[in-house]
Amino acid sequence: MEKLANNTSFRRTLLRAAVLSAALLAGGFQLSAPNAAAQQSAASSGIPHLQKNGAATQLMVDGKPFLVLGGEVRNSASSSVDYMKPIWPKLAAAHLNTVLAPVTWQQIEPEEGHFDFTVLDSLLRDARSNNLRLVLIWFGSWKNGVSSYTPVWVEKNPERFPLVQNSSGQFLGVLSTFSESNREADARAFAALLRHLREVDSAQHTVLMLQVENEVGVISDSRDHCDAANEAFAQPVPKELMDYLAANRDTLLPEFRKVWEDAGAKISGTWQEVFGPGPATDEIFMAWSYARYINRVAGAGKAELPLPMFINTALVKPQDKVPGDYPSGGAVAQVHDVWRAIAPNIDILAPDIYFADFPGLLGRYSRNGNPPWVPESAAGPGGAANVFYAVGFGSIGYSPYAIEDQDDPNGPIAKAYDFLSEMAPMILEHQASGTIAGVWLSTDRPTQDVTLGGYTLHFALRVTRKSTVLPDRGYGLAFQSGPDEFVVAGTDIQVTFTPTTPGPPVVGLAKVEEGTFRQGQWVPGRWLNGDDTQLLYDLTALASQNLSGEGVSFPAGDPTIRRLQLYRYP
Numbered sequence: 001m002e003k004l005a006n007n008t009s010f011r012r013t014l015l016r017a018a019v020l021s022a023a024l025l026a027g028g029f030q031l032s033a034p035n036a037a038a039q040q041s042a043a044s045s046g047i048p049h050l051q052k053n054g055a056a057t058q059l060m061v062d063g064k065p066f067l068v069l070g071g072e073v074r075n076s077a078s079s080s081v082d083y084m085k086p087i088w089p090k091l092a093a094a095h096l097n098t099v100l101a102p103v104t105w106q107q108i109e110p111e112e113g114h115f116d117f118t119v120l121d122s123l124l125r126d127a128r129s130n131n132l133r134l135v136l137i138w139f140g141s142w143k144n145g146v147s148s149y150t151p152v153w154v155e156k157n158p159e160r161f162p163l164v165q166n167s168s169g170q171f172l173g174v175l176s177t178f179s180e181s182n183r184e185a186d187a188r189a190f191a192a193l194l195r196h197l198r199e200v201d202s203a204q205h206t207v208l209m210l211q212v213e214n215e216v217g218v219i220s221d222s223r224d225h226c227d228a229a230n231e232a233f234a235q236p237v238p239k240e241l242m243d244y245l246a247a248n249r250d251t252l253l254p255e256f257r258k259v260w261e262d263a264g265a266k267i268s269g270t271w272q273e274v275f276g277p278g279p280a281t282d283e284i285f286m287a288w289s290y291a292r293y294i295n296r297v298a299g300a301g302k303a304e305l306p307l308p309m310f311i312n313t314a315l316v317k318p319q320d321k322v323p324g325d326y327p328s329g330g331a332v333a334q335v336h337d338v339w340r341a342i343a344p345n346i347d348i349l350a351p352d353i354y355f356a357d358f359p360g361l362l363g364r365y366s367r368n369g370n371p372p373w374v375p376e377s378a379a380g381p382g383g384a385a386n387v388f389y390a391v392g393f394g395s396i397g398y399s400p401y402a403i404e405d406q407d408d409p410n411g412p413i414a415k416a417y418d419f420l421s422e423m424a425p426m427i428l429e430h431q432a433s434g435t436i437a438g439v440w441l442s443t444d445r446p447t448q449d450v451t452l453g454g455y456t457l458h459f460a461l462r463v464t465r466k467s468t469v470l471p472d473r474g475y476g477l478a479f480q481s482g483p484d485e486f487v488v489a490g491t492d493i494q495v496t497f498t499p500t501t502p503g504p505p506v507v508g509l510a511k512v513e514e515g516t517f518r519q520g521q522w523v524p525g526r527w528l529n530g531d532d533t534q535l536l537y538d539l540t541a542l543a544s545q546n547l548s549g550e551g552v553s554f555p556a557g558d559p560t561i562r563r564l565q566l567y568r569y570p
């Protein structure tokens, strides 16, 4: 959809409007005690680990921060070495550095206690020979809420491995979280996987992180109603969770605190006494139970090899009304605090695919120190916009789903990754210093303000003297590269500046160069001036609004880079 931008006042509105502030990572990420210990031991033994570097939490690989330019293959792809054979080189040619690939319980433990890692070993070999790293996705007890990847010996023995029951008492094809036998069987298999990785991947560090399970939660009911679940539901809320609420009352996420406070903010009682009756309480109860189970599984794995571990979360869709319409108990924003309280072995609560308002999603998934990381998202031109925004937001990286479908080696994700891989060292450095921001614009969000280095950078969708139409989307990255100096990269955006520090209010462009980065070095091209930087000419009208009319624009197509110096009028 395109909108008209055919008069100066609209253009000026775009230039001036301040819709959103720069979304920069706040400091303050505190690793919980078990995590801190595990990650210290990982750091000292060279195992990939998360590390707080200044303003960002980064993935450290072979002693250096690593930016994941990834892609997730479809669910069944990595179950076959032959199927993957032609895919690896295609992904390498598309400038990925990491592939997210499922490893399934069913396939690695076909008989109880007998593990078969033949396929995994070949995947490791082929990833390495294509110079790719891996993030493994553990399809264990659950994948998209259901238990379809459990081994046959689990599926055939529901007495030993009990299933969720709905409110009518019917069994669903979902392993119950209220069974120790389910949990321990999964934990044993996951531990075996990590033990194997320790044995075969200690030198290369091909595997960087693990996703534990996939999109967990009870579907089509707001909670499990099996006997053990009903019994737990009638018990007092466990002390561990109550203590966390009491200790963190001021910093609980507002949507969670509201549920608790609306029910009287009690510090003890049954689930319904503490959180009130209704599906929101069922969801909190299930979040506690999934978090407890998955924390145990992740912990068993970390005891063998302390790689970073995250979960992905099926998000609430516009048509969803109650938990159960979406998986109830997964780490949606309103129960993040429960997961943080109960699952210290999970380092990141990550979101799943979401097609609207990507900046809003990253904002919700980076509160209270949760490190931003996008393991499963869109490809295509929207994906290119997302990855720019994500890395500028401080994300560990980005990964579109069904990456093998992106056949064009010059497609938007491949182009974006090619561009960003040249800039990766600079991106990582500026993530740590908090001097970077991502820009993500659409016709619904045509402007974005970023505050960096004493200036507000007013970004807008690009308008040209000749064209009266706005592009559908624009995206970019802004770095503060020195005092009064910025590097900005982007597609279909433009930027103007106002100061945030005392002094003269009008900002001019002292010098603008286009150029590229090669191996971290700036290689200048044209000097941009004249028609390329004077966006508006009604100088007196602009001066009365403390504007110079100068700005920098970035054409459609492949992203371009400009380095610019600012000065202030007297």
Ligand code: DGJ
Pocket (backbone or CB within 6 Å): 075, 144, 214, 215, 312, 352, 353, 376, 401
């Ligand atoms: C989200 C899941 O996490 C993926 O494994 C995959 O099934 C996609 N949905 C399909 O869109």
